[in-house]
Amino acid sequence: MTAGPVHTGALEPRPDEPDRLVLNARDVEFDWSRLDLHWIPGEPFATHVINVLHLLLPEGERWFVEVFKQAVPLITDDRLREDVLGFIGQEAVHAEAHAGVLDHMDAHGLDPTPYVEQIAWMFRVVLGDRELTGRRAESWLRTRLAVIAGIEHYTAVLGQWVLDAAELDAAGADPTMLDLLRWHGAEEVEHRSVAFDLYTHVDGGYRRRALAMAVAAAALAVLWVRGTAFLLRNDPYLRGRVDGRRPRLSWALRDGKRGLIPHLGRLARAVPEYLRRRYHPSQHGSTSQAVAYLAVSPAARAAEAAERAASAPVPAPAPGSDQ
Numbered sequence: 353m354t355a356g357p358v359h360t361g362a363l364e365p366r367p368d369e370p371d372r373l374v375l376n377a378r379d380v381e382f383d384w385s386r387l388d389l390h391w392i393p394g395e396p397f398a399t400h401v402i403n404v405l406h407l408l409l410p411e412g413e414r415w416f417v418e419v420f421k422q423a424v425p426l427i428t429d430d431r432l433r434e435d436v437l438g439f440i441g442q443e444a445v446h447a448e449a450h451a452g453v454l455d456h457m458d459a460h461g462l463d464p465t466p467y468v469e470q471i472a473w474m475f476r477v478v479l480g481d482r483e484l485t486g487r488r489a490e491s492w493l494r495t496r497l498a499v500i501a502g503i504e505h506y507t508a509v510l511g512q513w514v515l516d517a518a519e520l521d522a523a524g525a526d527p528t529m530l531d532l533l534r535w536h537g538a539e540e541v542e543h544r545s546v547a548f549d550l551y552t553h554v555d556g557g558y559r560r561r562a563l564a565m566a567v568a569a570a571a572l573a574v575l576w577v578r579g580t581a582f583l584l585r586n587d588p589y590l591r592g593r594v595d596g597r598r599p600r601l602s603w604a605l606r607d608g609k610r611g612l613i614p615h616l617g618r619l620a621r622a623v624p625e626y627l628r629r630r631y632h633p634s635q636h637g638s639t640s641q642a643v644a645y646l647a648v649s650p651a652a653r654a655a656e657a658a659e660r661a662a663s664a665p666v667p668a669p670a671p672g673s674d675q
Contacts (some may be wrong), residue, residue, distance in 0.1 A: 377444065379656075381651055384452050387453075387528060389457065404575075406464070408572075408576075409446065410447040411447075411474075413444070413446050419496045420440050420500075421440065423436070423554060429553060439543050442542075454468065462583065467583075471575070494554060494555040498551050498555070499564045500551075501564070502561070502564050505626045508541055508544035509636070510614060511536070511539075511540035511637070512636070513537075514533045514534055515534055519610060528650075528651075531649055531651050532651065535646065535649045535651055537642075538645045538649070541637040541642035545634050562627055569622075577599065
């Protein structure tokens, strides 16, 4: 496959945004020992709607990494190659950061394994590598890059939402969970253009992009609804509460208006935004806001402090001491 030049037909980035960022993976440390299963107090439905992200993202982001690695040799633009390698590093860390939440769910009697295994099957079998050669192999790689670009539009929308969601703080949401979501969301906003630019570089066809987005949007909607139903159905604290174990559209509309989960209208608008022929991810979301949060993220700062402590020289023992 021959990679073409990066297309320049998209609108220019917002003028108040940084011109250029170097994408780096950030180490993070999270302590889940004090996390309640319902980390938004008294809001099991909203909690589990967001918890679906912990089920979907790790396997999805591992898949992103594998597909992008296959595309790296096709990149002829040095700046884009640097961005893609930074994206790969960030996504690999994201996938591992959510593992502690899944372990914590299991410890509270909610085993996420059955649903996670379904997600893994989808990415590894349905969307995984196939025994293809020549143009068919090239086409399959381009299609998967188009799917990732569509998904990344949604993750950037979600990332901006959680950065703005002061309602979660007001509701008493667990601060460590909010930090995980906002750290992850901020990096999604930070690298929101990379997948789209990579697809544009190796293909750029509108028809493939539009079809891939239609598939991605429909799949995400189904998986999110099924994931929420799975978590509610298996939540040990909701046993005996029949109504509490069946998700309802009215609840999603209610909690979206309250700002506890992404508003369905905003998620729906993401599709026509992406389908504009002159769409570019830089037109949505705030890189400045994302970078500002990443500079103060407690988990990122804790990891930096731990790294500094580990690399600090050990003082020599005082003369005459027993050390």
